[in-house]
Amino acid sequence: MTTDPDHIWTCLQAELRRRVPASTYDIWLEPLRFGGLEGDLLVLLAPAEVRTWIEQRFAAVLQAAGRDLLPGALRIELRPLADGPAAAARPRGARGDAPTTPGAGDAKPLFGPETERLNPKFTFEQFVIGDANRFAHAAALAVAELPAQAYNPLFIVGPPGVGKTHLLHSVGNYVRAYGGGMTVRYTTVERFTNEFLSALQNRDVEAFKQRYRNNDVLLIDDVQFLERKVKTEEELFHTFNALHETGSQLVLTSDRPPRDMDALQERMRQRFESGLLVDIRAPDEATRLTVLRKRVHHDGIELAEDGVLELIADRVAENIRGLEAALIRVVAYASLTDARIDRALAEEVLAQLYGPGAQRRRTDPPTLAAIQQLVAGRFGLSREELISANRTARVAWPRQLAMYLAREHTSESLPAIGRSFGGRDHSTVLHACKRAADRLGSDPEAYETVRALTEQLTGPHA
Structure with missing residues (x-):
């Protein structure tokens, strides 16, 4: 068995993404850094100011992910980022070293008002188009090419893991590349809420308003979490109006349409529904295969025999995130056990996730x-x-x-x-x-x- 730290860390990240909501991972677990291997101990480094919180809330998740990765062979310990060997390699943009060019392809800063950065890997070129997302892709591209002139707001709806966030980042990356200096800000509702509450506590609301209202394009992820956040909803309502009145573009995503967000005020639902609403469904088999082939080509993965990708695409049919996580799991398992990536290995790994021979979808949904x-x-x-x-x-x-x-x-x-x-x-x-x-x-x-x-x-x- 090899102990390549890159593969172990990649596999552990995939496991953590599979176990927690995307917004939770992005805010709390994404800032973790690899700190080295010490025998069967894998050291992770966390920013000192949140290490205790991560230990209290996510220790069980981290340990479970480690056990699932290599049963009985891996323990995880969390140490302060400043004390570890990776501190010197801290991503530019972490506290104390703010990036000089917003939107550059560096890693996201860990905390502060610029935390929610655009992912440079999420572009229109990397987005795989299929029947389930073709309309949403076309609408997002139209908005990116002509902000505030095509559809405003653009509201993208779909279940978790089907590409909503990818399209959101694609719009932002396109505007930053070709928008002639137009300003873009990306955030999640959870981040918007946390920053707003912090601004209230620090009596810095005006600075908060300027940060969100002085943008040509505002991208907001996971709008469904706005429900029952009365103060945040009020502030977002006024932010929405201010941006719309000045001709700025808004793009929002949610796992359900505004009409199903019963806890929202009617005026907020009306704002969300005032532009174009597009949906993304679970990917069809052809799209799933294309995603896998593109990932294999991009990462230079060598498959020992045909049929491996078809097996994964057949078994993991609900969303793109799960599909890629399954591929990463298979590749990492092969690397860690010095095995060939063939159908037998893929079947073994997928059986651990989904059960032997079981498919992930049925023709008819359950009642x-x-x-x-x-x-x-x-x-x-x-x-x-x-x-x-x-x-x-x-x-x-x-x-x-x-x-x-x-x-x-x-x-x-x-x-x-x-x-x-x-x-x-x-x-x-x-x-x-x-x-x-x-x-x-x-x-x-x-x-x-x-x-x-x-x-x-x-x-x-x-």
């Missing part, structure tokens, strides 16, 4: 009743108990989990899901989904439970 029955059985409950008014911990978590799965794997509206769970309203469903998502980001056992249930729901024998 609400099927999800309820499956979750109830998993936790030793009856379906009647699951949808009852019982609020004890024994029933509450399975119910939240079932609502989360219903939201993820059916096309039913929030009110319809609520009705199927004993006549609950849509706000209860939203709250349950948020609670479940938060727990999945910090509880490896809950994550594994969802993974297993998802496999049963989407497999051919579910």
Whole structure:
């Protein structure tokens, strides 16, 4: 078995991306740096000001990812970034060494108002076009070529991992390259919220407003997290109006359309719906294969036999992020075990993730009743108990989990899901989904439970 640190670190990053929401990874885990291997101990370096928080919240996730990568052969320890050997190689743009050219292809700075930088790898040239995303790609390109003249705002909707953020960054990178000096700012709703609250505490609201309103193009990711953030929604509403009135372009992404964001004020929904709304669906098989082939060519990966990519594309059908993570997992496993990348190896690795021979999708989506029955059985409950008014911990978590799965794997509206769970309203469903998502980001056992249930729901024998 080889111990190439580059492969270990790449594989661990892929595992962490798979285990936590994208916004959580970008804000808390992306700043981690590789600190070296000491026997079976892998050292990670974290900025000193957040190391304790990462240890408290993500220690279990880090250790679980390490065990999943190399069972029994890898331990992880978190050390302050300033104390480690990689401190000297800290990315330009980290605190104390701000970049001089915004948007340059350097690594993102770790903290501060410029944290959310554009990813130089996310461009229109690197975006794989298919039937599921063709319209969204065309709309994003039109906006990048003619900001505020084509569609304003542009609202991109789709489930996690299908390319929304890639298109968002592509718009920003295109404008910065060809926009004649137009200014671009990218952020997530979580970052916008944190900066706004910090500005309130420090009585620096005017500087915050200038930072977001003096831009030609504003890109906002994960708008769905705006729900129930009343003060943030108010500020974003005024920011939206200020930019729109001055002829600036807005591009936003969300995992669901504005009409399904029931906790938002009506005036905010109207702003979101005032331009063009485009959706991205799960990629078809041809698109999945193209993504894999492009990644293999770009990374110079040598495959021992044909059919490896077809196997991965068949097994991982829900999103691009999971597809690339599966490929990275296969490649890293081959490197760490000195094995050839053939169908047998790919089957072995994918079986660890999704179960032997199981496919990731079904022709027909699961029904609400099927999800309820499956979750109830998993936790030793009856379906009647699951949808009852019982609020004890024994029933509450399975119910939240079932609502989360219903939201993820059916096309039913929030009110319809609520009705199927004993006549609950849509706000209860939203709250349950948020609670479940938060727990999945910090509880490896809950994550594994969802993974297993998802496999049963989407497999051919579910």
